[in-house]
Amino acid sequence: QSALTQPPSASGSPGQSVTISCTGTSSDVGAYNYVSWYQQHPGKAPKLMIYEVSKRPSGVPDRFSGSKSGNTASLTVSGLQAEDEADYYCNSYEGSNNWVFGGGTKLTVL
Amino acid sequence: QLQLQESGPGLVKPSETLSLTCTVSGGSINSGYYWGWIRQPPGKGLEWIGTTSYGGNTFYNPSLKSRVTISVDTSKNQFSLKLTSVTAADTAVYYCVRQEYSGSYFYDYWGQGTLVTVSS
Numbered sequence: 001q002s003a004l005t006q007p008p009s010a011s012g013s014p015g016q017s018v019t020i021s022c023t024g025t026s027s028d029v030g031a032y033n034y035v036s037w038y039q040q041h042p043g044k045a046p047k048l049m050i051y052e053v054s055k056r057p058s059g060v061p062d063r064f065s066g067s068k069s070g071n072t073a074s075l076t077v078s079g080l081q082a083e084d085e086a087d088y089y090c091n092s093y094e095g096s097n098n099w100v101f102g103g104g105t106k107l108t109v110l
Numbered sequence: 111q112l113q114l115q116e117s118g119p120g121l122v123k124p125s126e127t128l129s130l131t132c133t134v135s136g137g138s139i140n141s142g143y144y145w146g147w148i149r150q151p152p153g154k155g156l157e158w159i160g161t162t163s164y165g166g167n168t169f170y171n172p173s174l175k176s177r178v179t180i181s182v183d184t185s186k187n188q189f190s191l192k193l194t195s196v197t198a199a200d201t202a203v204y205y206c207v208r209q210e211y212s213g214s215y216f217y218d219y220w221g222q223g224t225l226v227t228v229s230s
Contacts, residue, residue: 003155036216038156045205045223046156051216089156093215097161097169101148104155 004029004090004102011108012080020105022073022090028100030071034093037066037075040104041086049088050075077107085109112137114206114221122200122228128193132206132221139187140164144211147180147191149202150223157202161209162189196228 005023012018022029022037029035035053038046048057050066053073063078073092077084090102118130132145139145146161160170162180170178179192193200204226208219 034215038217045220046217047220048216048218051210051218052214057218091156091158091216098172099158099161099215101156101158 004092004100006090006102006105009106011110013110014080014082016080017076017078018080018107019074019076020088022102024071024092026071028092028094029073031095032093035068035073036091038089039086046089080109082109112208112219114208114219116204116206116221116224118224120225120227122196122226123230124197124228125195128196128200128226130191130204130224132189134187139182139189140184142212144209145189146207146209148205148207151202198228201228202226
């Protein structure tokens, strides 16, 4: 079980869009549409933002969207706002009742 | 509103057993969802530890499987984590979570987390 690969950092100015990638393999991200994304502010518990690659839970702004191509999933934040500054983690099912997280990406709003 | 709350010692000695309990309120643990533990070492990323059903069907991270036990006490609406033979590498914030397991997989409710430090 290897962690999914995310860029350590990403940034954008208010109002811009930023995309965070999450690269796995044909055994996890590429094999299943069970990719979820979590937002974590400092000192807080993570919060579910996206599940099943592109679905948003109730209450999550539609500025957050997800997609997948091959072994790479992506989270896009459009119309960046100051409160979007946080760490973001992807998670994927990898079969055999195992799940794996990405290493996390720190999103900075400039 | 469903709430999860972790409890247990904040300091554990090396080679001893880490024990944490998660109390579920605002809903029943017998609700068809699964329940799990996730940890985060200071300044690092998230790591899935394991998952259980209310009936005791358990799955563990292969890298921790030999040291982990997750159990459920439906009478108390609680589930627990035991991690044996701990080392400094097990120092982390431990979160209990509710996991969707019916046709999808994600963690939709999280406890606030509890810091466990392994030190003599």
